[in-house]
Amino acid sequence: MDLVVADNLVKVFPTPDGGEKRAVDGLSFCVGAGQIYGLLGPNGAGKTTTLRMLSGLMVPTSGTASLAGYDVATQAQEVKRVLGFLTANTGLYQRLSARELLVYFARLHGHEGHAAEARADHLIAWLNIGDFSHLRCGALSTGQKQRVNIARALVADPPILIMDEPTLGLDVLSNRVILDFIRRERQAGKTIILSTHYLDEAEAMCDKIGLLHDGRLVAEGDLNTLQREAGEQRLSSIFLKLIHADQAVGAAGA
Amino acid sequence: MTFPHRIRTIYVKELIDILRDRRTLIAMIVVPIVLYPLLMLGSIQAVSFQHETMEQEALRIGVADDAHRRMIHQLIHVDKRALAEKKASLDLQSEEASQLPTPLDDVEIEVFQSIDDLQRAIRERRIPVGIVFDDEMLVDSIERQVKAHVHADYEEPRGTTAARRVEGLLTRTNERLRDLRLRERGLPKSFLEPYTLESVDLSAPSSILGEILPLILILMTITGAIYPAIDLTAGERERGTLESLMVCPVPVIDLIVGKFLVVTTVAIMGAALNLGSVTATVYFGGFDKVIASTGGQVPIGKMVFILLALIPFAVLMSAIMIAVCSFARTFKEAQNYVTPVILAVLIPGGIAALPATRLEGVMLVMPVGNMVLLAKELLLGAVVGPWEVVMVLLSTTLYAGAAVAVAANVFGKESVVFADAGSLRGALSRKMVKPSARPSVSMSLLVTAILFPVWFFVQSALSPGLDEAAVGQLYGTARWMPLLFVVLPVGILLYWKIDVVNALALRAPSVGHFFAAVLIGLSAWIPAHEINVLQRSLLGTPETIVQSAERFIEAIKLLPSYTAILLLALLPAVCEELLFRGFLLGGLRASVGKWGAIVISAVIFAAFHFIVFRFAVTAGLGVILGYLCWHSRSILPCIVIHALHNTIGVLSVLKPQWQRYLGIADSGDSAAEWAHLPLPLVLSGMAMLILGLFLCRNTGKTAAP
Numbered sequence: 001m002d003l004v005v006a007d008n009l010v011k012v013f014p015t016p017d018g019g020e021k022r023a024v025d026g027l028s029f030c031v032g033a034g035q036i037y038g039l040l041g042p043n044g045a046g047k048t049t050t051l052r053m054l055s056g057l058m059v060p061t062s063g064t065a066s067l068a069g070y071d072v073a074t075q076a077q078e079v080k081r082v083l084g085f086l087t088a089n090t091g092l093y094q095r096l097s098a099r100e101l102l103v104y105f106a107r108l109h110g111h112e113g114h115a116a117e118a119r120a121d122h123l124i125a126w127l128n129i130g131d132f133s134h135l136r137c138g139a140l141s142t143g144q145k146q147r148v149n150i151a152r153a154l155v156a157d158p159p160i161l162i163m164d165e166p167t168l169g170l171d172v173l174s175n176r177v178i179l180d181f182i183r184r185e186r187q188a189g190k191t192i193i194l195s196t197h198y199l200d201e202a203e204a205m206c207d208k209i210g211l212l213h214d215g216r217l218v219a220e221g222d223l224n225t226l227q228r229e230a231g232e233q234r235l236s237s238i239f240l241k242l243i244h245a246d247q248a249v250g251a252a253g254a
Numbered sequence: 255m256t257f258p259h260r261i262r263t264i265y266v267k268e269l270i271d272i273l274r275d276r277r278t279l280i281a282m283i284v285v286p287i288v289l290y291p292l293l294m295l296g297s298i299q300a301v302s303f304q305h306e307t308m309e310q311e312a313l314r315i316g317v318a319d320d321a322h323r324r325m326i327h328q329l330i331h332v333d334k335r336a337l338a339e340k341k342a343s344l345d346l347q348s349e350e351a352s353q354l355p356t357p358l359d360d361v362e363i364e365v366f367q368s369i370d371d372l373q374r375a376i377r378e379r380r381i382p383v384g385i386v387f388d389d390e391m392l393v394d395s396i397e398r399q400v401k402a403h404v405h406a407d408y409e410e411p412r413g414t415t416a417a418r419r420v421e422g423l424l425t426r427t428n429e430r431l432r433d434l435r436l437r438e439r440g441l442p443k444s445f446l447e448p449y450t451l452e453s454v455d456l457s458a459p460s461s462i463l464g465e466i467l468p469l470i471l472i473l474m475t476i477t478g479a480i481y482p483a484i485d486l487t488a489g490e491r492e493r494g495t496l497e498s499l500m501v502c503p504v505p506v507i508d509l510i511v512g513k514f515l516v517v518t519t520v521a522i523m524g525a526a527l528n529l530g531s532v533t534a535t536v537y538f539g540g541f542d543k544v545i546a547s548t549g550g551q552v553p554i555g556k557m558v559f560i561l562l563a564l565i566p567f568a569v570l571m572s573a574i575m576i577a578v579c580s581f582a583r584t585f586k587e588a589q590n591y592v593t594p595v596i597l598a599v600l601i602p603g604g605i606a607a608l609p610a611t612r613l614e615g616v617m618l619v620m621p622v623g624n625m626v627l628l629a630k631e632l633l634l635g636a637v638v639g640p641w642e643v644v645m646v647l648l649s650t651t652l653y654a655g656a657a658v659a660v661a662a663n664v665f666g667k668e669s670v671v672f673a674d675a676g677s678l679r680g681a682l683s684r685k686m687v688k689p690s691a692r693p694s695v696s697m698s699l700l701v702t703a704i705l706f707p708v709w710f711f712v713q714s715a716l717s718p719g720l721d722e723a724a725v726g727q728l729y730g731t732a733r734w735m736p737l738l739f740v741v742l743p744v745g746i747l748l749y750w751k752i753d754v755v756n757a758l759a760l761r762a763p764s765v766g767h768f769f770a771a772v773l774i775g776l777s778a779w780i781p782a783h784e785i786n787v788l789q790r791s792l793l794g795t796p797e798t799i800v801q802s803a804e805r806f807i808e809a810i811k812l813l814p815s816y817t818a819i820l821l822l823a824l825l826p827a828v829c830e831e832l833l834f835r836g837f838l839l840g841g842l843r844a845s846v847g848k849w850g851a852i853v854i855s856a857v858i859f860a861a862f863h864f865i866v867f868r869f870a871v872t873a874g875l876g877v878i879l880g881y882l883c884w885h886s887r888s889i890l891p892c893i894v895i896h897a898l899h900n901t902i903g904v905l906s907v908l909k910p911q912w913q914r915y916l917g918i919a920d921s922g923d924s925a926a927e928w929a930h931l932p933l934p935l936v937l938s939g940m941a942m943l944i945l946g947l948f949l950c951r952n953t954g955k956t957a958a959p
Contacts, residue, residue, distance in 0.1 A: 055501050058668045061688070080503040091494030095274040096267070107263040108502040152498060 003160055003191040004031040004054065009063040011049050011215075023049040025215035026063070031193060031208070033159075036186055038206030039195040040235075042243060046215040047195040051164045054193065055085050067160055081109070084153035084161040088146070088168035094138030098129060098148045101137060102155060109156035123151040127181075143174035150181050161185060161192045167201065179205065203235040211242055218246045260504055264512025272482050272516060281481055282524045286474070286531040294535050308415040312360040315420060316376065316384035316405075318369045325391050329427045330358050336430040355422055376405050382416035385424075470532070471525055471560065472603060472626060475568050476575075478524025479517050480592055483575035486513040487665060488588035496671055507695075507845060510576065510662040517572040525564050533557055563629040566650050570625065573657035574599070580664040606630065613642050615714055619649040619707040639796075641866040648861045649706060655854075656696070656703035663696035689751040698841025701746060702833075702858055705738055709862060712738070724802075724809035732821050739829040743837040758836030763888040766953025771891030773946030774878060775898025780931060780939025782871045782899075787930055789870065799867055810907045818908060823900035831892045834859040834876065835883040843884075852880035875899065878943075882950050891950075 011024040024046040031037040039047050052058040054065055056076035064071060070078040093101055102120035111119050124133045129147050132140060137148060146166075153161065163182070167175045182192060182205060196202055202209060209226060211219040219226055219242050223235065230238040272278050317323050334357045344351040364381055366372040372384045384405040391400040402424055406417035436445060490496045499509065578595050582588035602623030605611055613627040624646045631638050664670055693701075716730035747754050755761065763771070810818050834855050842851035856876025860869045879892045906913060917932045930936075 052668070052672070057497065057500055057671065059688075077503045077505070080501055083501060085498065085501040087497065089494050090498050093267075093271055093495055094493065095271050100267075100270075104263065104267045105498070105502065108260070108499075108504050110503070112259065149498075 001033055002030040003033050003068050004037070004066075004193060006030070006050070006054065006065040007063055009050065009053060009065055010061045011046070011053060011058065012061040022215055024053070024060075027212070027215065027217055028063075029210050029217060029220060031191055033191050034186065034189045035207045036182065036192045036194055036205055038202040038209040039193060039212060040199065040202055040209060040239065041212030045212040047212055048164055049215075050212070051162050051193065051195055055083060055162055056080055081156065082158050082160055084156065084158040085164075086149060086153040086161065086166050087164040088166055088170065090149050090152075092137035092140075092145055092148055092152075095136055097136050098133040098140070098144075098151075099124060101148065102133075102151055105152050105155045111155075119155060120151075123154060127151050142170065143177060146170060146174050147177055150178070154185075159190060161190055163192065163194045165196055166194070167196065167198060199235045199239060209235075211239065213243050213246045214250070216246075218242050257508065260508045261512050261515070264504075264509060265515050268486055268513055268516040269519060272485060272520060275485065278481055278485075278520065282478060282520060283527060286524070286528040290528070290531045291535040294532070304411065305415070308412055312362055313358055313416060313419055314362045314364060314381055314383075315416075316364050316366055316372045316381040318366055318372050318384075318386060320365055321390055322385065322387065323363045323365055325387060326361075326363055326385060329423060330361060332427045332430055333357060333423055334359075336426060355426070358419065358423055373405060376407055376413070379407065379410065379412075382406060382410075382412045383420050385420060471528060471564055472567065472629075474528040475521050475525045475564055476571050476596060476599065479521040479568065479572045479575045480596075482517045482520045483572065483579045484582070484585055484588040484592070486516065487576060487579040487661075488582040488585055491582075491671065492584050500671065506665055507659075507662040510580075510658060510665050514572055514576045514658050514661070517576055518569050521568040521572050522561075522565060525568060526561055529557055529561055560629065560632075563625075563632055566647060567622070567625040567629070570622065570650050570654045570657070571599070573654040573661070577657040577661040577664070580661040581670060583670060602626075613638065613646070616707070616711050618642060618645045619710045621649070621653045621707070625650055644866045644869070645861075645864070648857075652699075652703050652706055652858060652861065656699040659694075659696035659699040661696075663694055687751050689753065691753050692757045692843065693747065693750070693752055693837060693841040695841045695845035697746070697750070698838045701743060702838055705742070705833075706858075706862065709738060710864060713864060718805065724805045725812050728809055728813070728821050732825055735825060735829045739833040743833060747837075757840045758832055759840060759883060759887055759889045760836070761888050763886045763891045764953055766949055767882065767886035767888065767891045768894065770886075770946045770949035770953065771882060771894040772898070773942050773949065774882070775895035776902075777939040777942035777946065778875060778878065778895065778899050779902045780936055781943060782875065783931060784936060785871050785874070786868070787928055789867065790928055793867075795867055799865070807907050810904060815904075815908050818904045819901055822904050823897050827893045827896035827900060830859070830862075831879070831883075831889045831896055834862075835879055835889045835892045839880055839883055848884055852877055852884060855880050878947070881947070885950050885953070 007028050009024050009027040010022065013021045013023055015021050027046070027050060029037070039050065041047050049058065053060050054067065054072060056072050056079045059073055064073065066072065067079045068082040070082065072079050092098075093104075096104065099120055102123055103116050106116035106119040124130050127147055127150060129144070129151065132144050133148075137145060140148065161182075166182075167178050170178065179201065182194065186192060194202070194206065203223060206223075208222055209220070210217050211226075219229060219238075221229070226235070226238050226242075227233060230241045232238045232241055315326060317326065337354060337357050341351065341354055344354070366375060366384075369386055372381075372386070375381045376384055386403040386405060388401045388403070389398065391402075404417050404420050404424070406420075407413035408417065432446065433443070436443060490499065500506075574595065575592065578591050579588040582591055599622050602620050603626045606617065606620070606623040606626035607630065611617060611627060613624065613631050617627055618624055628638065628643070628646045712734050713727075713731070716727040716734075718724050718727055744754060744758075747757050810822065813821070838858060839851055839855045842854055845851075846854065856873045856879070859876035859879075860873035863869075863872050865872075879895060882895065883889055883892050916935050918935070931939075
């Protein structure tokens with residue numbers, strides 16, 4: 001069963017000169033339960049915009065998308081209940097302790113009274129952040145912050161996780177924490193959409209990869225399929241070859 | 255989780271967060287507690303020190319020739335003797351003795367070459383004061399009256415002080431010489447002064463502090479709201495926490511309401527601390543005595559009152575600040591937006607603070623200005639009527655509500671949340687607007703909030719003078735109402751590609767709803783009349799309201815029947831229903847639930863009538879109209895009710911004979927007009943109304959909003 005379905009998604013932004021920019025242009029894909037879907041592409045390909053539309057943070061200009069059967073445009077609140085969202089840039093409330101922050105988000109996700117505290121304590125134990133959960137987030141290291149952020153994304157125990165470059169700018173140790181976490185979540189049956197620039201990460205983690213260029217999907221499939229299509233072994237070579245091919249097609253079309 | 259739970263969660267978190275911020279604490283606690291006492295003590299001490307120094311300085315007087323020098327020496331001599339005599343006659347312990355001026359012992363008189371020379375010296379501040387008599391003055395001569403000119407730079411403190419001392423000398427010697435001359439001739443004082451004049455000031459005792467305090471507090475309340483408003487909106491974006499908040503299953507309006515309440519709390523806490531600090535400084539610093547000695551009063555007893563009056567102001571300012579800061583992506587951007595807003599707010603605030611400005615006319619609904627005026631009037635001890643208070647609070651609530659709704663709309667907007675999603679200007683351009691079924695709650699509240707003072711202004715401008723008939727007002731209203739209530743909202747709907755038919759609920763109603771409307775329209779006047787009579791017997795009606803109602807009735811009588819019905823029944827029915835049940839209720843429909851939407855639109859509907867004594871009845875009618883519109887999803891039945899209701903009112907003025915058929919006495923006097931209706935009529939009217947409402951509820955199914 002597909003938990004995430006995007007159907008002909010389009011997002012148009014106004015440009016300062018009064019024109020329009022099609023950031024996402026007719027994108028369709030689906031992700032099955034328990035799968036990790038890698039959304040790859042160069043800068044400006046439309047990955048972040050796609051993930052924001054899936055999370056209900058942006059409204060699609062046209063097309064539809066659904067998470068666990070809920071339409072992102074018309075059932076945004078239901079979509080947010082089944083979704084955990086994580087990016088490398090997501091900030092934390094500097095003046096709250098990690099535990100206070102988790103309790104707050106647990107309450108926003110509907111855990112009332114002591115249930116919110118119990119959920120926060122459970123996540124603190126599970127992600128092993130008890131040593132610094134009493135400290136204010138402003139005093140935490142980048143790696144510690146990212147672990148608190150993971151706990152925040154998991155506060156509602158969502159079946160779907162959307163991660164927009166979650167390892168961007170992290171050191172090796174923090175990076176490993178994130179990747180271990182993604183693996184564990186997959187084992188727990190979660191559906192994950194992962195956007196990343198690190199192709200070796202995608203190669204190692206993803207069940208299915210969608211290659212995005214200029215807002216369109218230029219290739220999709222598991223690693224074997226992409227290797228066959230491109231006639232290359234390494235994902236980085238496949239990536240370059242397919243992007244160049246798409247650029248050539250675009251240039252010929254123009 | 256319910257709405258109050260979510261608001262509480264957001265409120266508690268945001269309050270803890272903001273109170274842990276050093277900058278908030280400095281602005282809110284350290285500044286008032288440390289800075290005020292320091293500033294006040296410092297400045298007042300500096301002023302009093304300067305004043306004392308100048309008083310104790312040897313007085314230097316400039317004159318234009320030697321004759322003047324002699325004359326002044328003579329006058330000083332006269333003054334000394336007079337003061338010595340006066341002192342001897344008084345009990346040294348008495349208050350009068352303690353207030354006697356000290357004689358001018360050490361006066362230096364400097365002789366200049368000419369009057370021009372003397373004046374130049376004063377302008378160049380080489381000498382503080384000069385005296386010029388227009389003729390030689392002999393103390394004993396009674397031949398003529400001489401004029402004394404005191405020359406000084408009155409803008410300069412030293413000049414003012416010296417001039418005051420010289421004027422004191424001249425006044426005292428003038429009186430002394432007059433008394434001596436009268437005594438010589440055996441005449442009493444009353445010979446020259448048939449009566450003495452004493453002004454008895456019945457105004458509230460003025461107070462320097464009392465006049466400055468509201469301004470200080472208003473500024474401090476604004477200042478108190480700025481930082482948290484920026485921190486909780488633009489700051490959230492800048493720190494990157496907004497995305498994680500926006501992916502929570504919480505409506506944006508809840509987030510904004512929670513944040514708005516925190517900003518209001520901090521602003522009120524700031525105002526209270528400022529007020530407390532000023533009070534404590536004045537009281538413990540001994541300034542109450544200083545101020546009292548200058549004839550002023552310290553309104554310490556009114557402090558709590560002032561704080562209460564500040565709360566609605568804090569609410570409005572917090573709402574405005576939250577709305578403005580919601581447009582900004584960064585702290586710096588927000589600060590840039592806030593500055594012009596503060597200036598814009600200070601203009602009506604400043605107009606209100608002017609001594610002659612009163613809480614009346616357009617000032618009643620002027621945003622910010624009306625709040626400042628209300629606080630000022632209360633502080634000065636003026637009697638403020640319930641109508642004024644209701645108008646101020648209602649309009650302020652409407653403006654604050656609209657500002658919060660705008661903030662909620664903007665706060666979640668992707669073009670504001672994400673820098674790469676284009677500018678807000680781009681997002682507001684018509685090209686990027688997606689067609690929608692109905693206006694947003696912020697759009698409908700904002701348009702209504704703007705229309706409110708505009709409509710009040712139109713009505714004030716059209717209202718006739720005391721002797722004029724109100725016919726002009728009726729025609730004027732008929733011209734303006736379609737423009738403001740219909741053309742403007744429809745234009746806005748078209749620009750934003752909103753489905754006009756759906757937004758204004760212009761579809762045909764079911765037969766049942768139409769029938770319900772006829773029943774309600776024919777019967778609603780009966781309970782309305784009974785409530786009016788009850789209200790009048792309990793609360794009375796002010797004479798001005800009665801007079802204006804009488805003039806209104808006279809105006810109706812001057813019109814042909816069909817014109818009266820067109821102007822007073824059909825036109826308002828169509829225009830008001832389009833605005834209140836169409837545009838406003840349509841916008842509120844999806845956001846605040848059935849009863850929230852009905853009650854809010856009914857209260858605003860009643861407020862737009864600007865008659866507080868009809869508020870309950872008009873709001874009640876608004877609830878019925880809203881209820882019918884909600885269930886029928888059409889404003890046509892509402893137009894039917896409204897038109898029938900108003901037509902009955904017009905006919906009871908123009909053709910009162912029909913009332914006889916219902917057993918209503920038609921004696922034509924105003925007593926009969928305010929009598930209860932016959933019981934059978936009341937009972938059958940109520941039955942018709944209830945049947946109408948029952949039909950309305952049970953005809954067809956209510957479609958989901």
